[in-house]
Amino acid sequence: MFKAIHFVGFLLMILVKSALAQNGFRIEGKLHNATPMRLILAQHFGGELMPIDTAVVGQDGRFVWEDTHTIPAGMCRIIGIGRGLDIVVADSQRFSFEADIKDVIGTIRFQNSTENTQFFDYQRQVRVRYQKALIFRKQTNIKDDNDPRWKARFEELNEEIKYYVDSLYVKQPESFVIRFLKSYQEPKRPILPIKKWTAKDSLYLQSYIRAHYFENSFLSDERMIYTPTVPARITRFWKNIEKLPSSELIKTIENVIGQTQGTVELRKFVVGKVANDTEFASTAALDSLYSYIIEKYVTHEPSLWDASTLQKVKEIKQIKDRVSLNKTFPELILVDTLNRQIALNEINSDYTLLFFYDPGCSHCREQTPKLTKLAKQYPEKLKVFAVSLDAEEKTWKEFIKDFRTETFVNVRDASRKIEFDKLGVYHYPTLYLLDRQKKIVARWLSLSQLESYLLN
Numbered sequence: 001m002f003k004a005i006h007f008v009g010f011l012l013m014i015l016v017k018s019a020l021a022q023n024g025f026r027i028e029g030k031l032h033n034a035t036p037m038r039l040i041l042a043q044h045f046g047g048e049l050m051p052i053d054t055a056v057v058g059q060d061g062r063f064v065w066e067d068t069h070t071i072p073a074g075m076c077r078i079i080g081i082g083r084g085l086d087i088v089v090a091d092s093q094r095f096s097f098e099a100d101i102k103d104v105i106g107t108i109r110f111q112n113s114t115e116n117t118q119f120f121d122y123q124r125q126v127r128v129r130y131q132k133a134l135i136f137r138k139q140t141n142i143k144d145d146n147d148p149r150w151k152a153r154f155e156e157l158n159e160e161i162k163y164y165v166d167s168l169y170v171k172q173p174e175s176f177v178i179r180f181l182k183s184y185q186e187p188k189r190p191i192l193p194i195k196k197w198t199a200k201d202s203l204y205l206q207s208y209i210r211a212h213y214f215e216n217s218f219l220s221d222e223r224m225i226y227t228p229t230v231p232a233r234i235t236r237f238w239k240n241i242e243k244l245p246s247s248e249l250i251k252t253i254e255n256v257i258g259q260t261q262g263t264v265e266l267r268k269f270v271v272g273k274v275a276n277d278t279e280f281a282s283t284a285a286l287d288s289l290y291s292y293i294i295e296k297y298v299t300h301e302p303s304l305w306d307a308s309t310l311q312k313v314k315e316i317k318q319i320k321d322r323v324s325l326n327k328t329f330p331e332l333i334l335v336d337t338l339n340r341q342i343a344l345n346e347i348n349s350d351y352t353l354l355f356f357y358d359p360g361c362s363h364c365r366e367q368t369p370k371l372t373k374l375a376k377q378y379p380e381k382l383k384v385f386a387v388s389l390d391a392e393e394k395t396w397k398e399f400i401k402d403f404r405t406e407t408f409v410n411v412r413d414a415s416r417k418i419e420f421d422k423l424g425v426y427h428y429p430t431l432y433l434l435d436r437q438k439k440i441v442a443r444w445l446s447l448s449q450l451e452s453y454l455l456n
Contacts, residue, residue: 024068025089028096031061031081032107039080041065043089046269047231049077072265073176074226088115090176090223115177118168122181126161133157179218183229187215210252213237219259225266234270238277246285250292257297268304271297279316280426280444284325323424329354329438330423334387334411337397342411345438349383353450354432355408356420358389359399361428368403370447375407378454384408389428391416 027041037057042049052071055063073090081104087097095113100106105123110116133153142150165181172178190208214237217230224230234256241252253274260267271293278290298305298313305313322330332344344352355371357364375384386408388396393412400410413420424430424443431445433453442453 023070024066025071025093026064026066026095027087027089027093028064029055029062029078030096030098031057031063031104032098032100034061034101037080039063039078042077042079043071044075044077044086044226044228044231045072046225046265047228047235049079052076072226073223075180075228086119086228088113088119088177088180090115115175118175119177119181122165122168125164129157129160176221176223179221179224180227180229182216183218183224183227183233185216187212210237210241211255214256214259219256219266219270220262222263222266225263225269230266231269234273238273242277242286244285246288249285249289253289253293264304267297271304275313279320280424282442282444282446282449287320319422319424322422323432323440323443325440325443327440329432329434329440332385332387332411332418334418335414336409336411337400339414342409344385347383347385347409347438349381350436351378351382351441351454352434352438353382353384354434355384355386355429356389356423356425356431357386357429359395360390364429365403367429367447368405372403372405372407374447374451374454379407382454386410387420388412389420389425 029039034057036059039055039057041052041055043052044050053065053067055065057063070093071089076087076089078085078087081101085104092113092115095110095116097108097110097113097116099108105120105127108120110120136153137150140149144150162185165178165185168175168178169182187209189205214233217233218224219230237256241249244252257267257270260270274293275290275298278286278293281287281290294313294317298310302310329344333341336342344354353371353375357368359365371384375382384405384407386405388399388411390396391412391414393414396410396412400406400408424432427444431447431450432440433442433445433450435441442449445453
């Protein structure tokens with residue numbers, strides 16, 4: 001009986017060890033011709049690189065990263081090899097590789113990582129094709145990148161690479177590494193059967209591109225947030241659409257967020273990107289988008305967000321309500337350079353510009369000369385109520401003298417009791433435009449926007 005129990009215990013021990021061997025990640029490497037150095041394994045996430053682990057290359061060129069926890073499937077970068085070496089850490093997270101430091105791409109070989117083998121085979125294919133293109137350039141004596149022959153050859157090269165990736169995708173449409181390679185591709189534009197380009201055609205093409213912009217980004221695949229391509233594409237897309245009319249803007253963002261259904265981190269990234277960039281927006285369209293996004297994708301999807309995010313959203317709503325358009329700005333009573341109390345509502349002018357700044361802020365120092373020039377152009381129409389957020393009197397007065405802002409109503413919070421963040425002052429400088437009754441005409445303005453308000 002004892003022997004039987006002993007055998008069963010031994011078998012269980014083997015099974016446990018086997019199970020543990022499948023948990024976590026272990027990446028072994030060997031670099032030939034490398035000197036001892038420190039390497040960092042970092043993961044791509046949301047357009048950033050998040051450090052995971054460090055390893056030291058030994059005298060024999062060997063090193064290892066290891067942990068009992070797995071890494072979210074995606075792309076990682078080895079920092080310390082050249083400008084950084086991207087590798088795939090997805091389906092297989094226990095693998096090894098070997099390469100010569102003098103030519104990593106050309107010599108790297110993997111064990112137990114089919115995806116990395118495919119990834120580096122692709123890079124070698126690109127290298128071979130590009131080297132052939134360079135030989136063509138030399139043989140045809142092309143000197144300029146704008147030479148039509150080089151442009152045509154380069155276009156051919158891109159088409160060859162696209163065909164190579166597409167052929168892989170047909171065979172393995174679910175493969176992460178192949179999806180990642182496809183995410184570099186631009187969506188195919190429609191060919192319009194027209195003889196003359198019209199404004200209507202241009203609008204149609206713009207609308208088509210917006211609708212198909214993420215055609216090769218696989219936004220329903222959580223792994224794509226852990227790549228350098230998709231977060232960058234989301235950021236570029238947002239910059240290209242943020243000036244659309246409100247209804248079109250909401251419709252466009254709805255389409256993108258809808259494609260992230262079933263993901264967590266990717267969905268949070270898209271929603272968070274839009275919310276962060278519009279929470280203190282100066283235009284009505286962006287302000288409407290922020291309210292819509294928060295209501296639908298934060299308030300009604302609370303399980304996605306942590307308590308601190310939900311609290312921040314609540315606080316921002318309170319701030320936006322406190323300083324909403326057409327509402328009288330909260331009373332401010334501050335002290336001037338002669339230590340006299342000055343109330344905001346006592347300023348007599350058609351328009352009052354609230355200019356919140358920090359004397360040590362480089363952006364504030366860059367913008368102040370432009371503001372003084374603008375104020376001089378509209379002396380009968382505009383008064384600047386300049387609020388220093390640095391309560392130090394000496395620094396403040398030196399700023400006034402250096403930047404010649406004596407024509408402003410220069411004040412500061414000597415008591416250090418005002419919570420300026422509750423007035424929507426999160427960035428320096430912050431600008432509000434008020435009418436004669438001190439009602440908010442515009443908030444979180446740029447100087448260029450301010451000038452257009454004054455002209456109109």
